[in-house]
Amino acid sequence: MNHTIASIFPQIQNNILTSMSTSIEDYKNNDLSKGILLSVSKLHRTICLNNIIRLEAASSYTLLYVNGIPKPIIKSKPLKYYSNQLGTNQFIRVHQSHLINKKYIQSYRFKSSPSVTLIDGSTINISRRKLSSIKREFLIL
Secondary structure, three states, X not given: OOOOHHHHOOXXXXXXXEEOOOOHHHHHOOOOXXXXXXXXOOEEEEEEHHHEEEEEEEOOEEEEXXXXXXXXXEEOOOHHHHHXXXXXXXXXXXXXXXXXXXXXXXXXXXXXXXXXXXXXXXXXXXXXXXXXXXXXHOOOO
């Protein structure tokens, strides 16, 4: 059965899932500066980092929540891989199982049960160990 990205994700708009502008060698060399490679039936596409809302750990897999796509995309690498590759400029690790894009933060709460609410409505708890570094990130001491 031959699948295309359009048949699997018909809701995806061209600006979310773009044609690959970098070579596959960049991805083999762990260069995630432009996007995350998505492969379906030998068709390679990138998801721009600006469109990724958050990444969630699911055992040794990672769920990518992308703006404009109703269901998460499953990748077969652990969250630690993406955390190391993406750095801290655009993404922040708020919990052992969550890496979020700073630009999609709608609000945050630091008092009782610290959490971050994203523009898609999801609320992610902030771990106690990450709380002080996240406060520094948002300059709230």
